[in-house]
Amino acid sequence: MSERRSRSEGTGRSRSESGSGSSTARRPGTYGDYGGQYVPEALMPAITELDDAYERYVRSNAGGFMDEFASRIADFGGRPTPLQYAEELSDRYDFDVYLKREDLLHGGAHKLNNALGQCLLAKYMGKERIVAETGAGQHGTATAMAAAHLGLDCEIYMGTRDIRRQRPNVFRMRLNGAEVNPVTAGRGTLKEAISETMRDWATTVEDTHYVIGSVVGPHPFPAMVRDFQRVIADEIREQSEEKFDSLPSSVVACAGGGSNTMGAFAAFAGDAENGDAATDTADTADGADTSAVGLFAVEAGGSSLSVDEDRGVAPNSASLSTGSEGVLHGARTKLLQDGHGQIMESHSISSGLDYAGVGPELAHLVDTGRVQAVSVDDDRALEAFHRLSQNEGIIPALETAHAIAWLDDADPEAVGDRVVVNVSGRGDKDLESALEETAKRDLDIAPDMDVFDAEAMTNGSSDIDVEDESR
Amino acid sequence: MSAIGAAFADEPAFVPYLAVGDPDADASVEYVRALERGGADVIELGLPFSEPIAEGPTIQDAVVRSLDGGMTPAAFFETVSRLDVDVPLVCMTYYNLIYQFGRRTSGDPGPEAFVERAAEVGIDGFVVPDLPAEEAGPLRTACDEHDLDLIFIVAPTTRGERLERIMARVSGYVYVQARLGVTGARADVSTRTAASLDRLADWDVPKAVGFGITTGDHAREVVAAGADGVIVGSVLVDLIAEGNEAGDPVETVADRLEAKARELKQGALDGATSKTGVEADGGAGPETGAERESGTELGTETEVGGRTQAGTGTDAGTRPERK
Incomplete structure (x- = not known):
């Protein structure tokens, strides 16, 4: 069927998929080859x-x-959320870092x-x-x-x-x-x-x-979820103008299914939906060129970007970076699947990114080159979780920690001088698993938790071996 | 008339489903034979997909067993090619497997390669639960090219324009979903079945009712309400699962499937009798029906009218018209 898709970007879909009687009807909700409505009758x-x-x-x-x-x-929700200048992160890199604080929304996430x-x-x-x-x-x-x-x-x-x-x-x-x-x-x-x-x-x-x-x-x-999340990007835009009198040079967000990603990108990405008049053209009424804003979607690299086809396991959740086109949960999009089309078991240290698919619009924006898909593995996400907690006083969700960690990889030339990172959520929900995962690794930055051992000792559990040399 | 259409021509059809490869391909071959002996007129063969969103727990478990046993689309086709039965075969699967088969075999994703291979091994049609009429264009086209039927599911919520759209694309039979929800054995027949059948009464296409039909009595009720056939899956898959669990030999499980098939086929036949008023409603219970010899004989007749005519089935793919 792919040979029938020689259709130019952004026009109505006239593929034969509509079948007899309505072959020229626009298919709603398609983004390039992705999207659609693959659900039971x-x-x-x-x-x-x-x-x-x-x-x-x-x-x-x-x-x-x-x-x-x-x-x-x-x-009820507490909007708008702040756009905060991150001093420690800005010192660390050759660009200014601003944090969009969705972690401060009611409930602790976007x-x-x-x-x-x-x-x-x-x-x-x-x-x-x-x-x-x-x-x-x-x-x-x-x-x-x-x-x-x-x-x-x-x-x-x-x-x-x-x-x-x-x-x-x-x-x-x-x-x-x-x-x-x-x-x-x-x-x-x-x-x-x-x-x-x-x-x-x-x-x-x-x-x-x-x-x-x-x-x-x-x-x-x-489209609907993007529209409800779009408030993030609209605020980023407005707050950027207020704080530094221009658009950000780049916006960085973690991507699992992609709702915080599309929410943070929506005001900058243009309208990818086929058949609609472009409602968000690159040059907007206020004259700002949103097409110059770099958009980076940070996926969960898990433990490895390779896949184990025999076991049907992908030890990551990087469907944008490593997936292939297929149909899952109602949409055609990029998926982690084996060669037969069976959906693979994904993996990430972060539950919120642990999904074998991704939003069809985001997949399309990556295909067109408007959004760059990058990835960060479990270890580095965990390191960034600790670093943001210690240096900025913000305990991020493990999902968000992927976006923070990626800043280490960012080429200053590519991301420009003012980078907004969407802090999609706070890390309170992750404390148990973050501590557990930290204990499995030898992370220099991680605080020791000897205090629990000391308390155990005063309660008579003298068999616990406190490692003095660590402090 | 297509092989599938012929299977509904003379009497109400019994259409059993099983997941191929549950628990392995050799067993499936035996089970399909048993269903044919028990009076099946069309057999739906499930090709397991890892995300079976239209299935209840029974068939979900069968899918897991089959996939754990190594079932793949290629193995499915190989298994089907080994079947030596005379009833039309319908492949029931999810769209991603159909779509990816093209990529795997020819580098070009899309349904064409899958349909071509299915036609080669003797499949007569498809049911794809996650492919609504709106997205079915490429598969419909491929089916037309290979003279295969594409069956659509009509839900209790399907009416008006949607029903018309489905009727413009369906061929073989309409799968009338008896109730909202997922597949699975139930204790009763949904009261919504009759209303769904009424909405379809004007169309000259066989109407086969599925979702929850478990006993010969259910089959009788559904046919008496106007169905041209009954589709039964979960209760048969349960028999396979139970046999598997107990470590029973394949032949024993096959015998149970055959007996259950007879009960269901006889129920369908009894329903036709009560519909035409020859026999008073409620006169034939499922047990009585299952023991009657006539069930087998009628089943044999259907076979003659079924697959043997498939070679001349130039009319596969014919869309229904209003009567």
């Missing part, structure tokens, strides 16, 4: 309904929907932007129940908070492995009144949780909305 009417609601409420602000969203995300937007949309659509998947638990907690705030029933699907890795977030979801349903299939991570949430939705679609947590899934989800 039972869900299609709901997706069509959602697409209508997205056009009406989100894109056209019917009933003042976007105004209500802006008001609630400010008052996830609330999308969760609140979708829960509010569900309410406008008359849905009474919310289901959502979660990996790191940040989307689950954000959805549970938003659902509680708006008076909606909420059930979260979460892989059993992630439940173990992210206990604090499980407590938070339960405290907000959400049910948490463990998913035991596969490795028990995000991929399986998404599949299971889709199964729930296929059963309950008439009264339930699926709040998908990233810019993935069938259209309109990738």
